[in-house]
Amino acid sequence: MNLKTLAQELxxxxxxxxxxxxxxxEVSEATxxxxxxxxxxxxxxxxxxxxxxxxxxxxxxxxIIPISDRHEIVNPVFADFIAGAGEVYARSGYDMVLTIxxxxxxxxxxxxxxxxxxxxxVLIHAxxxxxxxxxxxxxxxxxxxxxxxxxxxxxxxxxxxVNNVRAFERATNFLLDLRHRRIALINGIGDMDxxxxxxxxxxxxxxxxxxxxxxxxxxxxxxxxAQGHDQARAMLALPDPPTAFLTASLLSAMGARRAVEExxxxxxxxxxxxxxxxxxxYLKNGTAQxxxxxxxxSSVREAGRRCAAMLIAQIESGxxxxxxxxxxxxxxxxxxxxxxxxx
Amino acid sequence: MNLKTLAQELxxxxxxxxxxxxxxxEVSEATxxxxxxxxxxxxxxxxxxxxxxxxxxxxxxxxIIPISDRHEIVNPVFADFIAGAGEVYARSGYDMVLTIxxxxxxxxxxxxxxxxxxxxxVLIHAxxxxxxxxxxxxxxxxxxxxxxxxxxxxxxxxxxxVNNVRAFERATNFLLDLRHRRIALINGIGDMDxxxxxxxxxxxxxxxxxxxxxxxxxxxxxxxxAQGHDQARAMLALPDPPTAFLTASLLSAMGARRAVEExxxxxxxxxxxxxxxxxxxYLKNGTAQxxxxxxxxSSVREAGRRCAAMLIAQIESGxxxxxxxxxxxxxxxxxxxxxxxxx
DNA sequence: CCAGCAATTCAAAGCGCTTTGGACGGGCGA
DNA sequence: TCGCCCGTCCAAAGCGCTTTGAATTGCTGG
Numbered sequence: 001m002n003l004k005t006l007a008q009e010l011x012x013x014x015x016x017x018x019x020x021x022x023x024x025x026e027v028s029e030a031t032x033x034x035x036x037x038x039x040x041x042x043x044x045x046x047x048x049x050x051x052x053x054x055x056x057x058x059x060x061x062x063x064i065i066p067i068s069d070r071h072e073i074v075n076p077v078f079a080d081f082i083a084g085a086g087e088v089y090a091r092s093g094y095d096m097v098l099t100i101x102x103x104x105x106x107x108x109x110x111x112x113x114x115x116x117x118x119x120x121x122v123l124i125h126a127x128x129x130x131x132x133x134x135x136x137x138x139x140x141x142x143x144x145x146x147x148x149x150x151x152x153x154x155x156x157x158x159x160x161x162v163n164n165v166r167a168f169e170r171a172t173n174f175l176l177d178l179r180h181r182r183i184a185l186i187n188g189i190g191d192m193d194x195x196x197x198x199x200x201x202x203x204x205x206x207x208x209x210x211x212x213x214x215x216x217x218x219x220x221x222x223x224x225x226a227q228g229h230d231q232a233r234a235m236l237a238l239p240d241p242p243t244a245f246l247t248a249s250l251l252s253a254m255g256a257r258r259a260v261e262e263x264x265x266x267x268x269x270x271x272x273x274x275x276x277x278x279x280x281x282y283l284k285n286g287t288a289q290x291x292x293x294x295x296x297x298s299s300v301r302e303a304g305r306r307c308a309a310m311l312i313a314q315i316e317s318g319x320x321x322x323x324x325x326x327x328x329x330x331x332x333x334x335x336x337x338x339x340x341x342x343x
Numbered sequence: 344m345n346l347k348t349l350a351q352e353l354x355x356x357x358x359x360x361x362x363x364x365x366x367x368x369e370v371s372e373a374t375x376x377x378x379x380x381x382x383x384x385x386x387x388x389x390x391x392x393x394x395x396x397x398x399x400x401x402x403x404x405x406x407i408i409p410i411s412d413r414h415e416i417v418n419p420v421f422a423d424f425i426a427g428a429g430e431v432y433a434r435s436g437y438d439m440v441l442t443i444x445x446x447x448x449x450x451x452x453x454x455x456x457x458x459x460x461x462x463x464x465v466l467i468h469a470x471x472x473x474x475x476x477x478x479x480x481x482x483x484x485x486x487x488x489x490x491x492x493x494x495x496x497x498x499x500x501x502x503x504x505v506n507n508v509r510a511f512e513r514a515t516n517f518l519l520d521l522r523h524r525r526i527a528l529i530n531g532i533g534d535m536d537x538x539x540x541x542x543x544x545x546x547x548x549x550x551x552x553x554x555x556x557x558x559x560x561x562x563x564x565x566x567x568x569a570q571g572h573d574q575a576r577a578m579l580a581l582p583d584p585p586t587a588f589l590t591a592s593l594l595s596a597m598g599a600r601r602a603v604e605e606x607x608x609x610x611x612x613x614x615x616x617x618x619x620x621x622x623x624x625y626l627k628n629g630t631a632q633x634x635x636x637x638x639x640x641s642s643v644r645e646a647g648r649r650c651a652a653m654l655i656a657q658i659e660s661g662x663x664x665x666x667x668x669x670x671x672x673x674x675x676x677x678x679x680x681x682x683x684x685x686x
Numbered sequence: 687c688c689a690g691c692a693a694t695t696c697a698a699a700g701c702g703c704t705t706t707g708g709a710c711g712g713g714c715g716a
Numbered sequence: 717t718c719g720c721c722c723g724t725c726c727a728a729a730g731c732g733c734t735t736t737g738a739a740t741t742g743c744t745g746g
Contacts, residue, residue: 001458002702013726018704028724043454048461049401050702052392053731060440067426075625079422083410086443095461096441097403100429111386115344117732118391118438224625225597251626254568254597261604282418282567283594345732356696361734371694393732396701460702 001044010038021046060095061085061311062119064110066103075223076251077300078125080280081147084304085123092312094120107136114140120315123147123307128191143320145311147303148193156322158314160307164194167296167329168201168246171274174294174331175244176209179340180272184217184235184242186228186252195220195248198276202246223248228255236263236271243340244272250283253293257336272337276329291334298329344387353381364389403438404428404654405462407453409446418566419594420643421468423623424490427647428466435655437463450479457483463658466490466650471534486663488654490646491536499665501657503650507537510639510672511544511589514617517637517674518587519552522683523615527560527578527585529571529595538563538591541619545589566591571598579606579614586683587615593626596636600679615680619672634677641672 007017012031020027020035027035038044052058063082082096089096097119101109110133113119121143124133130152137144138155146159175183185202188195199218206213216238219231228247235242236259247253253275260271267273277285277295279302286292306325314323350357355374363370363378370378381387395401406425425439432439440462444452453476456462464486467476473495480487481498489502518526528545531538542561549556559581562574571590578585579602590596596618603614610616620628620638622645629635649668657666 003704004702014703015705015727016725019725022704024705026724031724043458045455045458047396047702048459049392049395050731051704053390053396053733054702054704056731058392065426065429067430076419076422079419082441083408083443086408086441087410090443096443098425098429098439098441100426100433100439112388115386115388116391222625224627226627226629258601258604261601282565284567284569286569346734347732357733358697358735359695362695365734369694374694390732393701394734396703397732397734399701 001042003046006038006042006044009042010035058118058120059093060097060119061089061308062097062099062113062122063125064099064101064106064113064122065125066106067100068103076280076283077249077278080278080301081125081304081307083281084299084301085308086304088305088308088312092308094312107132110136110140110142114142121145121311123311127193129193129196131193143311143314145307145314147307149197151193151196158310158322158324160303160310160325160327162194162298162303162327162329164197164329165201165204167276167298167331168198169205170201170331171246171276171296172202172205173208175246175272175274175337176205176211178244178272178337180244181211181340182214182217182240182242183244183246184232185219186231186245186247186256187218187220188223188248190220198248217242223252225251225255225258228252228257229259230255232256232259233262236260236265242271244274244337247273247275250275250277250280250285250293250295253295253336268336268338270341272340274337277332285332286334291332292336294334294337295332296329297332298327303327344385346389349381349385349387352385353378361389401461401463402436403440403462404432404651405440405442405456405465406468407442407444407449407456407465408468409449410443411446419623419626420592420621423621423644424468424647424650426624427642427644428651429647431648431651431655435651437655450475453479453483453485457485464488464654466654470536472536472539474536486654486658488650488657490650492540494536494539501653501665501667503646503653503668503670505537505641505646505670505672507540507672508544508547510619510641510674511541512548513544513674514589514619514639515545515548516551518589518615518617518680519548519554521587521615521680523587524554524683525557525560525583525585526587526589527575528562529574529588529590529599530561530563531566531591533563541591560585566595568594568598568601571595571600572602573598575599575602576605579603579608585614587617587680590616590618593618593620593623593628593636593638596638596679611679611681613684615683617680620675628675629677634675635679637677637680638675639672640675641670646670 003014003017007014016027017035020032021039086096099109124144124146127146127148127150131150134153134157146157149159149161187199221227232245245256247256253273256273257267260267265271274294277297279297279299285295346357346360350360359370360378363375364382429439442452467487467489470489470491470493474493477496477500489500492502492504530542564570575588588599590599596616599616600610603610608614617637620640621643622640628638
């Protein structure tokens, strides 16, 4: 079933049928009703490719996911982000096209996406410090929105991000208020921009109370259970071990908890753990009313929604002015933190 | 830059240029070389929409992801599966288009995908018992491959699946050989087909040794850390608690381990845990040489690759004969299992 | 030397839609 | 009554590619 035959059946021209279905005013309401009725009855949906070719709009948003041996971007956070963005795309009639590329080919992938014209814009994930993608996209002239920010870049660009500095500064202050002085940071991978910012918040809070940084208490890595466990265990074995851990993800926090328990200590009493919680769909921090871990909480799915909405707005308005949105994390109290044990 | 202008610059007709680039034989090697050189220099890539319209092939595979309040399909397993499939798509020149829909609209989404013609086929995730999607896709005439199987359906269809029955039968037998008699099953959601099959394997092994099923030792649910923890804790509090747990995912196993440790027991000595491990990229079961949990192991990413390859093969061959592939899980030995403690 | 053939190349139609520029007719004001 | 405008509809061009059918060229063999 296509436009032409539908038009023939109705005794109308394709022009009129097209206009009726797309809500143009130069068609009488009577025929519009007749046309929509017939279209529904015939389960007619205009061919996407033809529509795209005629309008020059791909009605699709690209996500490029680099895959490397070094580490995985296809992680749990990514899945939830995608889900949030996908909701918005679906509502707005956009397709989501995912491209998995070996990370050596990433730049080429953007260029091809552009020149093949199969997306109207792209969403950029997991920016690193001094990430080169922004300059590349600028030169391509392809609309984009960044999930996160890039510390090394001066020029302005569109982004949605959590206020990571503030979140981790508050978290650190919270632990300091509980009289913790040996606070460890189990961070995400060091050249990820969000990890850099979290560390900055942590350092700022310590500096404000004139507490010297102890490099032994700062680690980084892929945010897995094993990372949390191994790094926490190593730090607990130090001569002067930390009394509190700040972790970058729920998985790391779970690993840290295991290390704490293995050491015969009680979480929340002997050792406090405070983590960032992305509110992943399948990895809950207890219940909303009763969290297990005290956490800085910010929904990554919501971030996905906002990124998508922002990108679509940019595309449809044709506006190239960069816009941005900073989300604040809330600090929720769980059972994993308590006053520092007195020595 | 488009075909026409490229052809003009070369002093050739669009026909010839198109043929040169697409490898048709009726063009001399000399001009083909000249054309490809010019195309590369100009960074020319044929417009995807136009190509699709002209060829009638979308060069895209659809994944429909229903989203419900009840539970999340956007889970970690999904992310890894997607990554595997995406690798194959990228190599074969296909796009991956993800559609997120409220699960009430799922059927409609397939219909639209079909009639709008923006995919050449679809990959079906997470089949349930008596899943209706197969019959629907058959009637739509849209090529598909199923990741998993559907117990209630007699007709044949294309699928890739792990031999879940056998995996869990072997796992159960392994525990039985270690003299465990109270073996608990912490399963995935009950109406998921894979959960049903795993349970069948478990039941079959017990039946073979004439051990009665104890419904108190069988639970199901979303495979999260909390599920593993809560359900294991409840079972450990029974008058006659299990000495071994069989869990459906690494996350559940981690939860179960926590419950075991909270009860003052030692995993691998007092209580054994054996889990299924999907080999997720960011959720490793220790290292390959030294697993933490004894596990039935099968890479879901590899499953994604095989599903994608199978679907593309079907599409390109035009073959509508159902094909299928059964993957066997391997049983790897970790530190989480040991002989049943003597009473 | 020319018919016949293979190797190259091209013009033009077509994929299914949108959109521009008109055509047509009815109602209104002058 | 006539002219004009507005509401409604349509024919045809065009989006950028592929592909059919035909044209052109250069050779070969009789």
